[in-house]
Amino acid sequence: MTLIALGVTLILLAGLAAAALARGAAIRKGEILFRGLFGAGCVAGAIPALTALSGDTVPEVRLAPTTPFGPWVFGLDALSAVFLLAILSVGAACAFYGLTYLAHERGRRAIGAAHLLLAVLVASLALAVVARAALPFLIAWEGMAVAAYLLVVLEHERREVRRAGMIYVVATHVGTLLLFALFAIWAGGTSDLSFHALAAHPPFSAGRGGMILAVALIAFGLKAGAVPFHFWLPEAHAAAPAHVSALMSGIVIKMGIYGLLRTVVLFGAPPPWWGWVVLVLGAVSGVLGVVWALAQHDIKRLLAFHSVENVGIILLGVGAGALGVAYGHPLIAVLGFAGAALHTLNHALFKSLLFLAAGSVIHATGTREIDRLGGLARPMPATTATFLIGSAAIVGLPPLNGFVSEWVVYQALLRGVSAGDAIQFAGLAVVVLALIGALALACFVKVVGVLYLGTPRHTLATAPHEAAPGMIRPLVGLAAACVVIGLVPIGVVPPALRVGSLVAGLPAGTADVMGTTAAGPATVFTVALALGLAVAWGLYVTLSREGRGGRPVQSATWGCGYPTPTPRMAYTASSFAAPLLDVFRSFAGVRTHRTAQAFATHAVDPVLDEVLVPVWRGVRSTAAWLRHAQRGGLSRYLLWVGAAVVASLLYLLAGGRTP
């Protein structure tokens, strides 16, 4: 725990250094200090996290109670450790990327403050996962929400950024209020709100237990962005600067998942209905998230909707785990929770990679509309390569990390199929998972194909250029992590199973007895596939060099005899997604504009645009009617006073009693 405290302090110091040395000649020194301190802080925090994941226990720290609601406790178990690891690795990548990404804004914005806020965000995230008492947890949670809000509205001169910030801050505070309610209901009248005290609660009545689980699901679902609580997510993630979007999509929404898993740990076995609700939420979020993503043509909104999809996959794992606990299948429970934890880490890695690479594209071209871009693979080879790795990973293709975690979730559900009681029906979620995977493949073929391949679809003001080395290095680091985790499932599945058995409430060491559930052969498979691909590619290159066909001829793309293709003839993202969106049109939230010359689709959010905004408009217009009562004229106020007196007298006359 000392190391974690040291790490958090170093990260905060890094932020302060960047903020203090943000002007003139000191900038260079500030950046070096920021890099050094931030990196050292992340390494210091990662060491105990790795210890905890390897199965050793890390002693807890109890601070003497100086505030009401019991002592402040901090601790680190396998569940905290997997989240801490994701926070520190992705946090470091985003912070380093941000240094270069924001450099050109120097002089126009408070860049130093932005770096400080990012450090505060990472530090509060780290504190939130090690907090073992309600009060420090809520303080860290709120620090995270406020720092994230200030970072979202960094480009506050744009109207849509301010709107997104407002929606975000309302959504996150509704979630925080629900957390206050959660802890209040949970603790009842007791004054000790440390997690030990919460876990040692007397058995709840079915009603109160159900209330706790329902409130937890809404509060943490709101943070995680599960449908129908996702409405703030695409707005905020699209408005923030790229490295902040990466951190929010990669890590901040995962705190909702952390909250749910921690709730299960502290609450004990949840009733079956809770597992079913989580499973259905996961299925709905997964399918709708990816269908809505298909409809987007703004690269950042598209990636944000994919976060909704991946939260859906994670929730399918959580749901399978909860049902495994409820129906007494320990293996399904462990696999479900383990898959959820592993997919959380993996999604953090590849989603931040995709957001950062998208940031480089926006930086280079000045637009987020993928239909305006194309052919970026030539000017931006490194960005393209890393984005391609991230895309293959998020689609769940072997031999990358997305495949490994989806395989664990699949295994949990497939074991449900042959389990023989009501959990069999949960096994049908396998079909949903397959549908999500196939749709995600379609969507990322669209993104990669339209953004990086083919020809430019519009002439840009300036020719696009490759990103600066400071922006490429974090991308390469994240891509390498995706490849390594994909290649050695044996290295990540056993720690994930440890997390799973912790959440499932099984005694420590169960996961080790359970073995690696096929992680060994899976490792052989992924390594063999990677080797096969490498060898085949090597053979192909050597053979074609000495081939009898001679040197390849360069020519134009076959246009069915048409010799001079123009950029306007290139296939667009709208057209690519149209057949699929046609099938899903009843809930795709898409408006189609079709004229003889042009075809375009335009996405609307079914929850935000069609429910929440109209409801708020209604509330506001009703309130505007009330405003007539308060116009500021003295005579009108005197009239109200007179009317009030008359009304009271009439009340008394009619037989009312004096108070």
Add this chain to the structure above:
Amino acid sequence: MTPEGLLALVLLGIAAPAVPGIAVKTKSLLTGRRGPPALQLYADLAKLVRKGRVYSRTTTLIFRAGPIVALVSLIVAALFLPLDGREAPARFAGDMVAFAGLLALGRFALVLAAMDTGSSFEGLGASREVTIATFAEPTMFLCFIALVLAAGDLTLSGILGTPLAAAWPHAGASLSLVGVSLFVLLLAENSRVPVDDPATHLELTMIHEVIVLDHSGPDLALILYGSALKLTLFGVLVVSVLVPRAGFSGPAAVALLFAGLGIVAVAVGVVESVMARVRLVRVPQLLVGAAALALVATILQLR
């Protein structure tokens, strides 16, 4: 893993180009033509390997990597199928996810190679390919669920091998339905009639053929061989479900597999001769129909 299994794997690789050939020959004979020889694809492959390559100036490395990745993923996928009716060379719990993932990897590579040319025809084909796959993949997993229920095993070796053979006596009806569903899937995944017509000559109407429009020479040979192999792998799935071979001796089981593959190829040819291609907007309905069959097969086994 028996020696027969290994031999069968090699034979499968050699015999794969004959499977689409038999289908074409059947169609030709049924429609009153002589048609190309059943082994025509071997000659085509030999010719293409010796030819030169033409690359569009728009393309990048992704275009060149596409055929290689697609073929390697199919070859690795073949390792998970129990060709001798008992046990595959590779197996682990949940390896059907790896099998589906490998098919998806091959599709991802080919479709991106198509997008790499910047041609709107190939974009059109790519879009249709992924649309059809969106309905094919859940259907395949629904079939797997029915098989997992029947065989009580989580590996392809189990759900297509010995445990499946043991399950036939009491789950025969359900398994027959799965076989039919897998056959429809075979037609859709391999772009055969009624989903796509490999004999058509208009870019706008094709799906698989249009994706590979710009590939030439050895690259095209790799793709043609890869699609023959993919057809064969789906054929193995169908035959393994409908004709469990664990009870036969090793050589007999392998012989039975290849006889079954021949019958599947003839069946594909018959389907192509008796019906037309359905409209593209109807393809999802066809696949949802196949999924419904698999769902019925699943429900039949829920107790």
